[in-house]
Amino acid sequence: MMKQTLIAAAVASVFLTAGSAMAADASASPWTVTTNIYGVSDYYFRGMTQTWHKPAIQGGADFVHSSGWYAGLWGSNVSNNTYPGGSGLEFDYYGGYNGKINDDWGWTAGGHGYYYPGADLNKTAFDISGDSFNSFEANVGLSYKFMSVKYSYFLTDWFGLNKNFMVGGVPAFTDDSKGSSYLEFNLAYEFMPTYTVNFHAAHTDVKTKTTAAFGTAGLDPSYDDYLVGVTKTFDGGWVGSLAYAKSNYKDKTYWDPTFSFANSDTIDMGEGRVILSVGRVF
Numbered sequence: 001m002m003k004q005t006l007i008a009a010a011v012a013s014v015f016l017t018a019g020s021a022m023a024a025d026a027s028a029s030p031w032t033v034t035t036n037i038y039g040v041s042d043y044y045f046r047g048m049t050q051t052w053h054k055p056a057i058q059g060g061a062d063f064v065h066s067s068g069w070y071a072g073l074w075g076s077n078v079s080n081n082t083y084p085g086g087s088g089l090e091f092d093y094y095g096g097y098n099g100k101i102n103d104d105w106g107w108t109a110g111g112h113g114y115y116y117p118g119a120d121l122n123k124t125a126f127d128i129s130g131d132s133f134n135s136f137e138a139n140v141g142l143s144y145k146f147m148s149v150k151y152s153y154f155l156t157d158w159f160g161l162n163k164n165f166m167v168g169g170v171p172a173f174t175d176d177s178k179g180s181s182y183l184e185f186n187l188a189y190e191f192m193p194t195y196t197v198n199f200h201a202a203h204t205d206v207k208t209k210t211t212a213a214f215g216t217a218g219l220d221p222s223y224d225d226y227l228v229g230v231t232k233t234f235d236g237g238w239v240g241s242l243a244y245a246k247s248n249y250k251d252k253t254y255w256d257p258t259f260s261f262a263n264s265d266t267i268d269m270g271e272g273r274v275i276l277s278v279g280r281v282f
Contacts, residue, residue, distance in 0.1 A: 030066040035059070038239075038279030043076055046182060046204060047225020047247035048269045050090065052079040052260075058279075060092075070110075071095035081260035083116045083133055085123025091115045096139070106143040111136065112152065114159070121160055124261040128172075130165035131157070137182070146189045152182040158206050161221070170213040177208040194234070198243065200227040210254065219254040223247050225270065237281045246272035 036059055042049055043056035050056070060074030074092040083090075096110015113136040121130030135158065141150035158177035165172045184202035191197055203224050210219040229243025247270025249255045257266035 032064045032066075033061065034064075035061045035282045036279060038277055040275060040277040042273055042275050043078065044227075044245045044273065044275060046202065047223065047227075047245060048255075049267070049273070050076070050078045050082060052081050052265070052267055053273070054079065064098075068098045068100070069095075070098060078116065080119075081262050081265060083119035084121070084125070084261035086119030087117045089117055091117070104145050108141040108143070108150070109139065111138050113137075121165060121261075125263060126261070127168050128166065128261070131160050131162065133160040135159050146187060148186045150184050150186070152184075154178060154180045158208075158221075161206065161208055167213040171211055172213040173208045174211055175208040177206055179207045181205045188231075194232055196231045196233075198227065198229045198231055198241070200225075202226075216253060219251040221254050222250040223255065223270065229275075239277075239279055239281060241277040242274065243277075244272060244274050246270065 038058045040056050040058065042053050043051040043058070056076050056078075058074070058076040060072055062070065062072040064070045072092075072094050074094075076090050077088055078090045080086065080088055092112065092114055094110060094112040096108060099107045099109075101107060114134060116133045120132050121128055135154060135156045137152045137154045137156075139150055139152040141148055143149075154177070156178060158180035161173055162176040163171050163173060182202060182204050184200065187197075187199040189197050201224070204222055206221040208221075209217075210221075211217050225245070225247040227243050227245040229241055231239060231241045233239050247255070249270065255270060256268040258269045259266050
């Protein structure tokens with residue numbers, strides 16, 4: 001259950017075959033443990049760069065029980081331009097249950113947390129204050145063969161966006177962002193041995209808007225993101241992916257340009273990018 005977007009085929013292989021471990025030999029251990037490590041040319045998460053278009057090293061561990069329960073940990077470097085004052089790291093923790101309806105249909109339900117050690121809106125280089133970026137979401141999903149749909153619902157604010165986010169002592173957002181959501185469609189189809197085509201389309205719905213503290217009131221951070229690519233598996237657990245990822249914004253001026261919390265840099269967080277990933281699953 002890796003979080004890294006580019007390895008869509010590896011993610012889908014766990015999700016789309018939910019419950020297949022139940023058929024394993026009863027004499028075998030009920031637990032399956034896998035680890036992974038990857039290098040990516042740009043860490044895109046849900047259509048947005050987390051490394052300001054710089055490379056990342058990522059890795060994690062997944063624990064799957066034959067009953068369908070799973071849990072995992074995952075980590076990556078991120079940019080202090082987005083997550084100021086922290087260690088420059090992101091750690092994810094997640095768990096849930098993968099169920100099987102029949103040989104073609106499966107379902108999943110779980111939770112996913114995002115933790116950014118030390119990062120805080122009070123540590124920006126500007127007159128900005130607020131809370132941490134740590135967040136947690138619940139999710140449910142349904143799969144059919146090589147396709148899946150998943151819905152994630154934020155039980156916390158969406159990565160620090162709430163009424164405590166102040167610019168010059170003035171609230172920057174109209175409301176808290178609890179209840180924001182992410183609806184995604186994923187396809188991972190092996191069109192020839194060891195080659196999988198990946199397609200991803202999703203919508204992020206953020207439940208708050210900007211105030212005049214940002215210069216323009218009423219901007220909506222919601223957006224759509226897309227990814228299309230190819231994954232190749234090799235002997236020894238090696239995996240390589242090449243993909244194109246891009247976001248379309250509801251209000252373009254909210255995201256483009258995006259200003260750094262650490263300096264005067266600006267970027268387009270979700271501009272179209274070709275992303276290379278190489279890694280290994282153990």
